[in-house]
Amino acid sequence: MNYKNEIAKLLGNIIEMPIDEIELSVETPANAAMGDFAFPCHKLSKAMRKAPNMIAAEFADKIGVSVNCFERIEAAGPYLNFFVNKSAYVANVINEICEKRDNYGTRDVGIGKTVCIDYSSPNVTHEFHIGHLYSTVIGAALYRMYKFLGYNTVGINYIGDWGSQFGKLVYAFTEWSSLEQVELGGLDELTRVYVKYHVEEEKNPELKQSARSWLVRMEQGDETALAHWRMICDICLASMDKTYKRLGISFDSYRGESYYNDKMTAVVNELQDKKLLTESDGAQIVDLTEHKMPVCLILRGDGGTLYPTRDIAAAFDRKEMYGFHKSLYVTDSRQSLHFAQWFKVVELMGYNWVQDMVHIPYGLMSLESGALSARKGNVIHLEDFFNEAARRIMAIINEKNASLPNKDAVAEAVGVGAVVFDALNKTCIKDKVFSWESALNFDGETGPYVQYTHARAASVLEKAADAPDVAGIDFSALTDEAAFTLIKSLASFPDKIREAAEKYEPFILSRALIGIAQNFNKFYHDNPILTSEAHVRNARLCMVRCVKDVLKTGLALLGLKAPEKM
Ligand code: ARG
Secondary structure: OOHHHHHHHHHHOOOOOOHHHHHHHOEOOOOHHHOOEEEEOHHHHHHHOOOHHHHHHHHHHHHOOOEOOEEEEEEEOOEEEEEEOHHHHHHHHHHHHHHHHHHOOOOOOOOOOEEEEEOOOOEOOOOOEHHHHHHHHHHHHHHHHHHHOOOEEEEEOOOEOOOHHHHHHHHHHHHHOOHHHHHHHHHHHHHHHHHHHHHHHHHOOOHHHHHHHHHHHHHOOOHHHHHHHHHHHHHHHHHHHHHHHHHOOOOOEOOOHHHHHHHHHHHHHHHHHOOOEEEEOOEEEEOOHHHOOOOEEEEOOOOOEOHHHHHHHHHHHHHHHHOOOEEEEEEEHHHHHHHHHHHHHHHHOOOHHHHHEEEEEEOOEEEOOOOOOOOOOOOOEHHHHHHHHHHHHHHHHHHHOOOOOOHHHHHHHHHHHHHHHHHOOOOOOOOEEEOHHHHOOOOOOOHHHHHHHHHHHHHHHHHOOOOOOHHHOOHHHHOOHHHHHHHHHHHOHHHHHHHHHHOOOOHHHHHHHHHHHHHHHHHHHHOOOOOOOHHHHHHHHHHHHHHHHHHHHHHHHHOOOOOOOO
Protein backbone atom coordinates (compact mmCIF):
# COMPACT_ATOMS: atom_id res chain seq x y z
CA MET A 1 0.00 0.00 0.00
CA ASN A 2 1.30 3.41 -0.94
CA TYR A 3 -0.03 5.84 1.66
CA LYS A 4 1.03 8.96 -0.17
CA ASN A 5 -0.85 7.73 -3.18
CA GLU A 6 -3.95 7.01 -1.05
CA ILE A 7 -3.84 10.59 0.18
CA ALA A 8 -3.41 11.88 -3.36
CA LYS A 9 -6.47 9.92 -4.45
CA LEU A 10 -8.56 11.28 -1.55
CA LEU A 11 -7.53 14.85 -2.29
CA GLY A 12 -7.74 14.33 -6.02
CA ASN A 13 -11.52 14.10 -5.65
CA ILE A 14 -11.74 17.58 -4.21
CA ILE A 15 -8.95 19.63 -5.79
CA GLU A 16 -7.83 20.42 -9.29
CA MET A 17 -4.30 19.08 -9.19
CA PRO A 18 -2.78 16.04 -10.92
CA ILE A 19 -2.61 13.00 -8.62
CA ASP A 20 1.16 12.57 -8.92
CA GLU A 21 1.72 16.22 -8.12
CA ILE A 22 -0.37 15.91 -4.96
CA GLU A 23 1.53 12.75 -4.08
CA LEU A 24 4.85 14.56 -4.39
CA SER A 25 3.66 17.33 -2.05
CA VAL A 26 2.73 14.94 0.75
CA GLU A 27 5.22 15.26 3.60
CA THR A 28 6.19 13.01 6.46
CA PRO A 29 6.35 15.25 9.55
CA ALA A 30 9.33 14.77 11.82
CA ASN A 31 7.08 15.20 14.84
CA ALA A 32 4.61 12.30 15.15
CA ALA A 33 2.09 14.59 16.85
CA MET A 34 1.65 16.27 13.47
CA GLY A 35 0.49 13.04 11.89
CA ASP A 36 2.22 10.30 9.95
CA PHE A 37 1.66 12.19 6.73
CA ALA A 38 0.75 15.80 6.08
CA PHE A 39 -0.47 17.81 3.15
CA PRO A 40 0.60 21.48 3.17
CA CYS A 41 -2.18 23.71 1.90
CA HIS A 42 -0.09 26.85 1.20
CA LYS A 43 0.32 25.88 -2.41
CA LEU A 44 -3.40 26.07 -3.08
CA SER A 45 -3.92 29.36 -1.35
CA LYS A 46 -3.44 31.50 -4.42
CA ALA A 47 -5.61 29.48 -6.76
CA MET A 48 -8.37 29.06 -4.18
CA ARG A 49 -8.08 32.65 -2.89
CA LYS A 50 -8.24 31.46 0.68
CA ALA A 51 -5.94 31.29 3.66
CA PRO A 52 -4.19 27.92 3.96
CA ASN A 53 -5.75 27.31 7.41
CA MET A 54 -9.20 27.65 5.97
CA ILE A 55 -8.38 25.32 3.13
CA ALA A 56 -7.07 22.69 5.55
CA ALA A 57 -10.22 22.95 7.67
CA GLU A 58 -12.45 22.73 4.63
CA PHE A 59 -10.68 19.61 3.35
CA ALA A 60 -10.88 17.93 6.74
CA ASP A 61 -14.64 18.54 6.66
CA LYS A 62 -15.07 17.21 3.16
CA ILE A 63 -12.99 14.07 3.58
CA GLY A 64 -14.31 13.08 6.98
CA VAL A 65 -12.50 12.13 10.16
CA SER A 66 -11.60 8.60 9.23
CA VAL A 67 -11.24 6.98 5.85
CA ASN A 68 -9.86 3.58 4.83
CA CYS A 69 -6.35 3.27 6.15
CA PHE A 70 -6.46 6.52 8.13
CA GLU A 71 -7.65 6.49 11.68
CA ARG A 72 -7.80 10.26 11.95
CA ILE A 73 -7.58 13.17 9.55
CA GLU A 74 -7.20 16.60 11.15
CA ALA A 75 -6.55 20.14 10.11
CA ALA A 76 -3.76 21.80 12.08
CA GLY A 77 -2.98 25.29 10.93
CA PRO A 78 -2.13 25.23 7.22
CA TYR A 79 -1.66 21.45 7.23
CA LEU A 80 -3.99 18.56 6.75
CA ASN A 81 -2.60 15.80 8.94
CA PHE A 82 -3.18 12.10 8.40
CA PHE A 83 -2.83 9.55 11.19
CA VAL A 84 -2.60 5.99 9.91
CA ASN A 85 -4.25 2.94 11.35
CA LYS A 86 -1.14 1.63 13.03
CA SER A 87 -1.62 -2.15 12.83
CA ALA A 88 -2.50 -1.97 9.17
CA TYR A 89 0.44 0.32 8.48
CA VAL A 90 2.89 -1.92 10.32
CA ALA A 91 1.57 -4.99 8.53
CA ASN A 92 2.05 -3.28 5.20
CA VAL A 93 5.63 -2.24 5.83
CA ILE A 94 6.80 -5.49 7.42
CA ASN A 95 5.11 -7.63 4.79
CA GLU A 96 6.72 -5.67 2.02
CA ILE A 97 10.23 -5.83 3.47
CA CYS A 98 9.90 -9.53 4.29
CA GLU A 99 8.78 -10.22 0.78
CA LYS A 100 11.41 -8.13 -1.00
CA ARG A 101 14.34 -8.62 1.38
CA ASP A 102 17.49 -7.39 -0.47
CA ASN A 103 15.35 -5.79 -3.14
CA TYR A 104 13.34 -3.61 -0.80
CA GLY A 105 13.68 -0.06 -2.14
CA THR A 106 14.40 -1.01 -5.74
CA ARG A 107 12.31 0.80 -8.34
CA ASP A 108 11.76 0.74 -12.02
CA VAL A 109 11.77 4.53 -12.42
CA GLY A 110 15.03 4.30 -14.33
CA ILE A 111 14.16 1.53 -16.74
CA GLY A 112 15.19 2.40 -20.27
CA LYS A 113 17.25 5.40 -19.17
CA THR A 114 21.02 5.66 -19.06
CA VAL A 115 22.99 7.69 -16.54
CA CYS A 116 26.70 8.26 -17.16
CA ILE A 117 28.77 9.04 -14.09
CA ASP A 118 32.26 10.43 -14.52
CA TYR A 119 33.94 9.95 -11.18
CA SER A 120 37.28 9.35 -9.50
CA SER A 121 39.08 10.28 -12.76
CA PRO A 122 42.52 10.84 -11.22
CA ASN A 123 45.54 12.20 -13.01
CA VAL A 124 47.80 9.20 -13.27
CA THR A 125 51.26 10.51 -12.68
CA HIS A 126 51.15 9.90 -8.99
CA GLU A 127 49.68 7.62 -6.38
CA PHE A 128 46.08 7.69 -5.34
CA HIS A 129 45.81 10.17 -2.49
CA ILE A 130 43.12 11.51 -0.20
CA GLY A 131 42.33 14.29 -2.66
CA HIS A 132 40.73 11.57 -4.80
CA LEU A 133 38.62 10.14 -2.00
CA TYR A 134 35.45 12.20 -2.30
CA SER A 135 35.03 12.00 -6.05
CA THR A 136 35.56 8.25 -5.84
CA VAL A 137 33.12 7.48 -3.04
CA ILE A 138 30.43 10.04 -3.96
CA GLY A 139 30.44 8.89 -7.59
CA ALA A 140 30.36 5.23 -6.62
CA ALA A 141 27.43 5.78 -4.23
CA LEU A 142 25.47 7.61 -6.95
CA TYR A 143 26.31 4.83 -9.38
CA ARG A 144 24.92 2.15 -7.07
CA MET A 145 21.81 4.13 -6.17
CA TYR A 146 20.92 4.85 -9.79
CA LYS A 147 21.40 1.20 -10.61
CA PHE A 148 19.14 0.27 -7.70
CA LEU A 149 16.45 2.55 -9.11
CA GLY A 150 16.54 0.66 -12.38
CA TYR A 151 18.71 2.99 -14.45
CA ASN A 152 21.27 1.69 -16.85
CA THR A 153 24.43 3.13 -15.30
CA VAL A 154 27.80 3.75 -16.91
CA GLY A 155 30.69 4.43 -14.56
CA ILE A 156 33.43 6.33 -16.36
CA ASN A 157 36.96 6.75 -15.07
CA TYR A 158 38.15 9.64 -17.20
CA ILE A 159 41.74 9.25 -16.22
CA GLY A 160 44.10 12.17 -16.67
CA ASP A 161 46.61 10.30 -18.80
CA TRP A 162 47.89 13.05 -21.07
CA GLY A 163 49.59 16.40 -20.73
CA SER A 164 52.82 18.11 -19.80
CA GLN A 165 53.36 16.09 -16.63
CA PHE A 166 53.97 13.03 -18.81
CA GLY A 167 56.75 14.80 -20.68
CA LYS A 168 58.41 15.37 -17.31
CA LEU A 169 57.89 11.84 -16.14
CA VAL A 170 59.16 10.27 -19.35
CA TYR A 171 62.21 12.51 -19.22
CA ALA A 172 62.83 11.64 -15.57
CA PHE A 173 62.43 7.95 -16.29
CA THR A 174 64.88 7.94 -19.20
CA GLU A 175 67.36 10.01 -17.27
CA TRP A 176 67.39 8.42 -13.80
CA SER A 177 65.66 5.06 -13.98
CA SER A 178 65.33 1.94 -16.11
CA LEU A 179 62.77 -0.72 -16.93
CA GLU A 180 64.44 -3.09 -14.46
CA GLN A 181 64.21 -0.55 -11.69
CA VAL A 182 60.57 0.22 -12.47
CA GLU A 183 59.73 -3.47 -12.58
CA LEU A 184 61.19 -3.81 -9.11
CA GLY A 185 59.96 -0.61 -7.53
CA GLY A 186 56.71 0.03 -9.39
CA LEU A 187 54.98 3.27 -8.65
CA ASP A 188 57.38 4.09 -5.83
CA GLU A 189 60.19 4.16 -8.35
CA LEU A 190 58.23 6.46 -10.66
CA THR A 191 57.40 8.74 -7.77
CA ARG A 192 61.07 8.82 -6.82
CA VAL A 193 62.17 10.10 -10.23
CA TYR A 194 59.21 12.45 -10.55
CA VAL A 195 60.12 14.10 -7.26
CA LYS A 196 63.73 14.19 -8.38
CA TYR A 197 62.69 15.90 -11.60
CA HIS A 198 61.12 18.77 -9.70
CA VAL A 199 64.12 19.14 -7.45
CA GLU A 200 66.47 19.21 -10.44
CA GLU A 201 64.27 21.57 -12.39
CA GLU A 202 64.55 24.12 -9.59
CA LYS A 203 68.31 24.11 -10.04
CA ASN A 204 68.30 23.86 -13.80
CA PRO A 205 65.27 25.38 -15.59
CA GLU A 206 66.55 24.03 -18.92
CA LEU A 207 65.07 20.68 -17.95
CA LYS A 208 61.69 22.11 -18.88
CA GLN A 209 62.78 22.15 -22.48
CA SER A 210 63.84 18.51 -22.39
CA ALA A 211 60.57 17.48 -20.77
CA ARG A 212 58.68 19.52 -23.33
CA SER A 213 60.42 17.79 -26.21
CA TRP A 214 59.35 14.38 -24.85
CA LEU A 215 55.78 15.64 -24.81
CA VAL A 216 56.11 16.83 -28.39
CA ARG A 217 57.45 13.40 -29.36
CA MET A 218 54.42 11.81 -27.70
CA GLU A 219 52.10 14.19 -29.51
CA GLN A 220 53.75 13.33 -32.82
CA GLY A 221 53.23 9.62 -32.24
CA ASP A 222 56.87 8.70 -31.65
CA GLU A 223 56.84 4.98 -30.77
CA THR A 224 59.57 5.14 -28.11
CA ALA A 225 57.97 8.05 -26.32
CA LEU A 226 54.56 6.40 -26.45
CA ALA A 227 55.93 3.12 -25.13
CA HIS A 228 57.38 4.90 -22.09
CA TRP A 229 54.11 6.75 -21.59
CA ARG A 230 52.04 3.56 -21.80
CA MET A 231 54.30 1.79 -19.33
CA ILE A 232 53.90 4.66 -16.88
CA CYS A 233 50.09 4.72 -17.20
CA ASP A 234 49.87 0.95 -16.77
CA ILE A 235 51.86 1.02 -13.57
CA CYS A 236 49.82 3.86 -12.11
CA LEU A 237 46.53 2.21 -13.02
CA ALA A 238 47.56 -1.15 -11.60
CA SER A 239 48.38 0.54 -8.35
CA MET A 240 45.06 2.40 -8.25
CA ASP A 241 43.22 -0.78 -9.00
CA LYS A 242 44.28 -2.15 -5.63
CA THR A 243 42.52 0.75 -3.95
CA TYR A 244 39.43 0.39 -6.14
CA LYS A 245 39.26 -3.29 -5.18
CA ARG A 246 39.39 -2.38 -1.52
CA LEU A 247 36.44 -0.08 -2.10
CA GLY A 248 34.58 -2.65 -4.19
CA ILE A 249 34.58 -0.31 -7.18
CA SER A 250 34.99 -1.07 -10.86
CA PHE A 251 34.30 1.06 -13.93
CA ASP A 252 32.50 0.42 -17.17
CA SER A 253 34.77 2.71 -19.16
CA TYR A 254 38.36 3.83 -18.75
CA ARG A 255 38.38 6.21 -21.68
CA GLY A 256 40.73 8.87 -20.40
CA GLU A 257 41.99 12.14 -21.76
CA SER A 258 44.43 10.56 -24.20
CA TYR A 259 41.60 8.72 -25.93
CA TYR A 260 40.41 12.06 -27.26
CA ASN A 261 43.71 13.14 -28.83
CA ASP A 262 42.50 12.50 -32.34
CA LYS A 263 38.93 13.60 -31.72
CA MET A 264 39.59 17.25 -31.07
CA THR A 265 40.06 18.57 -34.56
CA ALA A 266 36.40 17.81 -35.21
CA VAL A 267 35.39 19.89 -32.17
CA VAL A 268 37.63 22.78 -33.19
CA ASN A 269 36.29 22.67 -36.75
CA GLU A 270 32.71 22.64 -35.60
CA LEU A 271 33.34 25.60 -33.30
CA GLN A 272 34.91 27.39 -36.22
CA ASP A 273 32.00 26.60 -38.55
CA LYS A 274 29.58 27.86 -35.95
CA LYS A 275 31.60 31.07 -35.67
CA LEU A 276 32.20 30.65 -32.00
CA LEU A 277 36.01 30.86 -32.03
CA THR A 278 37.95 34.08 -31.63
CA GLU A 279 41.69 34.60 -31.66
CA SER A 280 43.31 35.98 -28.56
CA ASP A 281 47.09 36.24 -28.16
CA GLY A 282 47.51 33.50 -30.73
CA ALA A 283 45.18 31.15 -28.89
CA GLN A 284 41.65 30.19 -29.95
CA ILE A 285 38.97 30.93 -27.42
CA VAL A 286 35.21 31.12 -27.01
CA ASP A 287 34.29 34.52 -25.66
CA LEU A 288 31.84 34.13 -22.78
CA THR A 289 31.75 37.72 -21.50
CA GLU A 290 28.12 37.98 -22.50
CA HIS A 291 27.45 35.06 -20.17
CA LYS A 292 29.46 36.64 -17.37
CA MET A 293 32.27 34.12 -17.46
CA PRO A 294 35.94 34.30 -18.40
CA VAL A 295 36.86 33.09 -21.89
CA CYS A 296 36.98 29.37 -22.54
CA LEU A 297 40.37 28.32 -23.96
CA ILE A 298 40.03 25.86 -26.82
CA LEU A 299 43.38 25.80 -28.62
CA ARG A 300 46.74 26.88 -27.22
CA GLY A 301 48.99 29.23 -29.17
CA ASP A 302 51.19 26.28 -30.18
CA GLY A 303 48.18 24.27 -31.38
CA GLY A 304 47.98 22.08 -28.28
CA THR A 305 44.48 21.41 -27.00
CA LEU A 306 43.18 22.00 -23.55
CA TYR A 307 41.14 20.51 -20.75
CA PRO A 308 37.80 22.07 -21.88
CA THR A 309 38.32 20.97 -25.47
CA ARG A 310 38.85 17.40 -24.34
CA ASP A 311 35.80 17.49 -22.14
CA ILE A 312 33.67 18.70 -25.04
CA ALA A 313 34.98 15.90 -27.27
CA ALA A 314 34.32 13.37 -24.50
CA ALA A 315 30.77 14.66 -23.97
CA PHE A 316 29.99 14.14 -27.68
CA ASP A 317 31.45 10.66 -27.44
CA ARG A 318 29.28 9.82 -24.42
CA LYS A 319 26.14 11.20 -26.00
CA GLU A 320 26.73 9.15 -29.08
CA MET A 321 27.77 5.93 -27.30
CA TYR A 322 25.15 5.91 -24.57
CA GLY A 323 22.41 8.36 -25.58
CA PHE A 324 22.39 9.37 -21.94
CA HIS A 325 19.36 10.57 -20.04
CA LYS A 326 21.78 12.24 -17.65
CA SER A 327 25.53 12.65 -17.60
CA LEU A 328 27.10 13.45 -14.24
CA TYR A 329 30.57 14.73 -13.35
CA VAL A 330 31.82 14.51 -9.78
CA THR A 331 34.78 16.79 -9.04
CA ASP A 332 35.79 19.23 -6.36
CA SER A 333 34.23 22.66 -6.41
CA ARG A 334 37.39 24.32 -7.69
CA GLN A 335 36.41 22.97 -11.11
CA SER A 336 32.92 24.50 -11.06
CA LEU A 337 33.90 27.32 -13.39
CA HIS A 338 35.51 24.90 -15.84
CA PHE A 339 32.25 22.93 -16.09
CA ALA A 340 30.06 26.03 -16.29
CA GLN A 341 32.24 27.30 -19.15
CA TRP A 342 32.33 24.26 -21.35
CA PHE A 343 28.66 23.42 -20.69
CA LYS A 344 27.94 26.93 -21.99
CA VAL A 345 30.07 26.29 -25.06
CA VAL A 346 28.11 23.10 -25.81
CA GLU A 347 24.91 25.11 -25.40
CA LEU A 348 26.17 27.78 -27.81
CA MET A 349 26.95 25.01 -30.27
CA GLY A 350 23.23 24.36 -30.23
CA TYR A 351 22.93 21.07 -28.35
CA ASN A 352 19.97 21.09 -26.03
CA TRP A 353 21.10 17.91 -24.28
CA VAL A 354 23.49 20.18 -22.42
CA GLN A 355 20.68 20.45 -19.86
CA ASP A 356 21.13 16.75 -19.09
CA MET A 357 24.71 17.24 -17.98
CA VAL A 358 25.27 17.96 -14.33
CA HIS A 359 28.39 18.95 -12.45
CA ILE A 360 28.33 17.72 -8.87
CA PRO A 361 30.86 19.74 -6.91
CA TYR A 362 32.13 18.78 -3.49
CA GLY A 363 34.05 20.64 -0.82
CA LEU A 364 37.56 20.09 0.39
CA MET A 365 38.71 17.52 2.87
CA SER A 366 41.29 18.41 5.44
CA LEU A 367 42.74 16.52 8.33
CA GLU A 368 42.79 17.47 11.95
CA SER A 369 46.44 18.34 12.42
CA GLY A 370 48.61 15.39 13.27
CA ALA A 371 45.85 12.98 12.36
CA LEU A 372 48.08 11.02 10.05
CA SER A 373 51.65 11.93 9.39
CA ALA A 374 52.42 11.90 5.70
CA ARG A 375 55.10 9.37 5.09
CA LYS A 376 55.95 10.20 1.52
CA GLY A 377 56.14 13.91 1.04
CA ASN A 378 53.13 16.03 1.76
CA VAL A 379 50.38 13.94 0.20
CA ILE A 380 48.60 11.20 2.06
CA HIS A 381 48.08 8.08 0.05
CA LEU A 382 44.71 6.43 0.25
CA GLU A 383 46.28 3.04 0.81
CA ASP A 384 48.10 4.35 3.89
CA PHE A 385 44.96 6.08 5.05
CA PHE A 386 42.87 2.91 4.81
CA ASN A 387 45.63 0.86 6.45
CA GLU A 388 45.67 3.27 9.33
CA ALA A 389 41.88 3.07 9.67
CA ALA A 390 41.98 -0.74 9.70
CA ARG A 391 44.84 -0.71 12.20
CA ARG A 392 42.92 1.54 14.58
CA ILE A 393 39.79 -0.62 14.32
CA MET A 394 41.88 -3.72 14.96
CA ALA A 395 43.14 -2.12 18.16
CA ILE A 396 39.55 -1.54 19.28
CA ILE A 397 38.57 -5.12 18.43
CA ASN A 398 41.54 -6.48 20.35
CA GLU A 399 40.53 -4.45 23.34
CA LYS A 400 36.81 -5.25 23.29
CA ASN A 401 36.32 -8.55 21.53
CA ALA A 402 39.69 -10.21 21.03
CA SER A 403 38.26 -13.63 20.19
CA LEU A 404 36.20 -12.33 17.26
CA PRO A 405 36.53 -14.68 14.27
CA ASN A 406 37.80 -13.16 10.99
CA LYS A 407 39.30 -10.19 12.77
CA ASP A 408 41.32 -8.98 9.79
CA ALA A 409 38.37 -8.92 7.44
CA VAL A 410 36.20 -7.15 10.00
CA ALA A 411 38.86 -4.53 10.74
CA GLU A 412 39.22 -3.89 7.02
CA ALA A 413 35.45 -3.63 6.45
CA VAL A 414 34.90 -1.35 9.42
CA GLY A 415 38.05 0.75 8.99
CA VAL A 416 37.62 1.43 5.28
CA GLY A 417 33.87 1.72 5.82
CA ALA A 418 34.35 4.37 8.49
CA VAL A 419 36.35 6.56 6.11
CA VAL A 420 33.84 6.08 3.29
CA PHE A 421 30.82 6.78 5.50
CA ASP A 422 32.47 9.86 6.95
CA ALA A 423 32.94 11.22 3.43
CA LEU A 424 29.25 10.66 2.68
CA ASN A 425 27.79 11.92 5.91
CA LYS A 426 27.35 15.58 5.00
CA THR A 427 26.07 17.50 2.02
CA CYS A 428 28.67 17.19 -0.78
CA ILE A 429 29.55 20.85 -1.07
CA LYS A 430 30.55 21.32 2.58
CA ASP A 431 34.26 21.41 3.42
CA LYS A 432 34.99 18.67 5.91
CA VAL A 433 37.63 18.15 8.55
CA PHE A 434 38.48 14.52 9.03
CA SER A 435 39.02 13.33 12.57
CA TRP A 436 39.81 9.75 13.53
CA GLU A 437 37.97 10.20 16.82
CA SER A 438 34.71 11.10 15.21
CA ALA A 439 34.90 8.86 12.11
CA LEU A 440 35.68 5.74 14.14
CA ASN A 441 33.36 6.43 17.06
CA PHE A 442 31.12 3.39 17.55
CA ASP A 443 28.57 5.55 19.37
CA GLY A 444 28.64 8.48 16.97
CA GLU A 445 26.84 9.09 13.72
CA THR A 446 29.30 6.92 11.86
CA GLY A 447 29.76 3.92 9.61
CA PRO A 448 30.95 1.74 12.51
CA TYR A 449 27.81 2.70 14.45
CA VAL A 450 25.52 1.55 11.62
CA GLN A 451 27.60 -1.57 11.03
CA TYR A 452 27.55 -2.36 14.73
CA THR A 453 23.77 -1.96 14.84
CA HIS A 454 23.49 -4.35 11.90
CA ALA A 455 25.69 -6.88 13.71
CA ARG A 456 23.56 -6.47 16.85
CA ALA A 457 20.43 -7.31 14.84
CA ALA A 458 22.26 -10.26 13.30
CA SER A 459 23.18 -11.55 16.72
CA VAL A 460 19.58 -11.37 17.99
CA LEU A 461 18.44 -13.34 14.96
CA GLU A 462 21.20 -15.86 15.38
CA LYS A 463 20.17 -16.52 18.97
CA ALA A 464 16.57 -16.99 17.84
CA ALA A 465 17.63 -19.15 14.91
CA ASP A 466 16.19 -16.58 12.44
CA ALA A 467 12.88 -14.75 12.34
CA PRO A 468 9.57 -16.64 12.13
CA ASP A 469 7.42 -16.63 9.05
CA VAL A 470 5.67 -13.32 8.57
CA ALA A 471 2.34 -15.07 7.86
CA GLY A 472 1.48 -15.66 11.49
CA ILE A 473 2.55 -12.31 12.91
CA ASP A 474 0.37 -10.30 15.30
CA PHE A 475 1.12 -6.82 14.00
CA SER A 476 -0.64 -5.07 16.86
CA ALA A 477 2.40 -6.07 18.92
CA LEU A 478 4.41 -3.50 16.93
CA THR A 479 2.27 -0.42 17.48
CA ASP A 480 3.99 0.90 20.63
CA GLU A 481 5.80 4.16 20.12
CA ALA A 482 9.35 2.84 19.84
CA ALA A 483 8.47 0.07 17.38
CA PHE A 484 6.19 2.31 15.37
CA THR A 485 8.81 5.06 15.05
CA LEU A 486 11.33 2.48 13.90
CA ILE A 487 8.94 1.03 11.35
CA LYS A 488 8.18 4.45 9.98
CA SER A 489 11.87 5.03 9.39
CA LEU A 490 12.06 1.68 7.55
CA ALA A 491 9.07 2.70 5.46
CA SER A 492 10.72 5.87 4.24
CA PHE A 493 13.93 4.10 3.19
CA PRO A 494 12.88 3.69 -0.49
CA ASP A 495 12.02 7.39 -0.78
CA LYS A 496 15.33 8.35 0.79
CA ILE A 497 17.28 6.39 -1.81
CA ARG A 498 15.39 8.06 -4.57
CA GLU A 499 15.79 11.50 -3.07
CA ALA A 500 19.52 10.95 -2.49
CA ALA A 501 20.02 9.93 -6.12
CA GLU A 502 17.86 12.64 -7.62
CA LYS A 503 19.42 15.38 -5.54
CA TYR A 504 22.93 13.92 -6.01
CA GLU A 505 23.35 13.83 -2.24
CA PRO A 506 24.35 10.45 -0.79
CA PHE A 507 24.18 11.96 2.69
CA ILE A 508 20.37 11.80 2.51
CA LEU A 509 20.78 8.03 2.58
CA SER A 510 23.53 7.99 5.21
CA ARG A 511 21.37 10.16 7.51
CA ALA A 512 18.43 7.82 6.97
CA LEU A 513 20.57 4.84 8.02
CA ILE A 514 21.71 6.67 11.13
CA GLY A 515 18.06 7.37 11.94
CA ILE A 516 17.04 3.73 11.52
CA ALA A 517 20.00 2.59 13.62
CA GLN A 518 19.15 5.07 16.37
CA ASN A 519 15.49 4.08 16.38
CA PHE A 520 16.43 0.42 16.55
CA ASN A 521 18.89 0.92 19.40
CA LYS A 522 16.33 2.87 21.35
CA PHE A 523 13.81 0.09 20.87
CA TYR A 524 16.39 -2.56 21.75
CA HIS A 525 17.43 -0.73 24.89
CA ASP A 526 13.88 -0.48 26.24
CA ASN A 527 12.29 -3.71 25.09
CA PRO A 528 13.13 -7.38 25.56
CA ILE A 529 12.99 -9.38 22.35
CA LEU A 530 13.96 -12.98 22.95
CA THR A 531 12.37 -13.24 26.37
CA SER A 532 9.02 -11.64 25.60
CA GLU A 533 5.74 -13.54 25.15
CA ALA A 534 5.56 -15.69 22.03
CA HIS A 535 3.35 -13.47 19.86
CA VAL A 536 5.32 -10.34 20.81
CA ARG A 537 8.65 -12.11 20.38
CA ASN A 538 7.71 -13.30 16.90
CA ALA A 539 6.57 -9.86 15.81
CA ARG A 540 9.70 -8.22 17.17
CA LEU A 541 11.97 -10.78 15.56
CA CYS A 542 10.36 -10.09 12.20
CA MET A 543 10.97 -6.41 12.69
CA VAL A 544 14.60 -7.05 13.67
CA ARG A 545 15.15 -8.94 10.47
CA CYS A 546 13.67 -6.05 8.50
CA VAL A 547 16.09 -3.68 10.24
CA LYS A 548 19.00 -5.95 9.44
CA ASP A 549 18.06 -6.26 5.77
CA VAL A 550 17.50 -2.55 5.30
CA LEU A 551 20.75 -1.54 7.03
CA LYS A 552 22.66 -4.02 4.94
CA THR A 553 21.15 -2.75 1.70
CA GLY A 554 21.75 0.88 2.65
CA LEU A 555 25.35 0.23 3.68
CA ALA A 556 26.00 -1.60 0.44
CA LEU A 557 24.62 1.32 -1.58
CA LEU A 558 27.04 3.63 0.16
CA GLY A 559 29.90 1.19 -0.38
CA LEU A 560 30.19 -0.42 3.06
CA LYS A 561 30.21 -4.06 3.99
CA ALA A 562 27.98 -5.32 6.77
CA PRO A 563 29.83 -7.93 8.88
CA GLU A 564 27.57 -10.37 10.75
CA LYS A 565 29.72 -10.15 13.86
CA MET A 566 31.78 -7.30 15.21
N1 ARG B 1 41.51 14.47 -13.88
C1 ARG B 1 40.83 15.58 -13.27
C2 ARG B 1 41.50 15.92 -11.94
O1 ARG B 1 42.16 15.10 -11.36
C3 ARG B 1 39.37 15.32 -13.02
C4 ARG B 1 38.57 14.95 -14.22
C5 ARG B 1 37.10 15.12 -14.02
N2 ARG B 1 36.33 14.76 -15.15
C6 ARG B 1 36.19 15.48 -16.27
N3 ARG B 1 35.47 15.00 -17.24
N4 ARG B 1 36.78 16.65 -16.39
O2 ARG B 1 41.34 17.03 -11.47
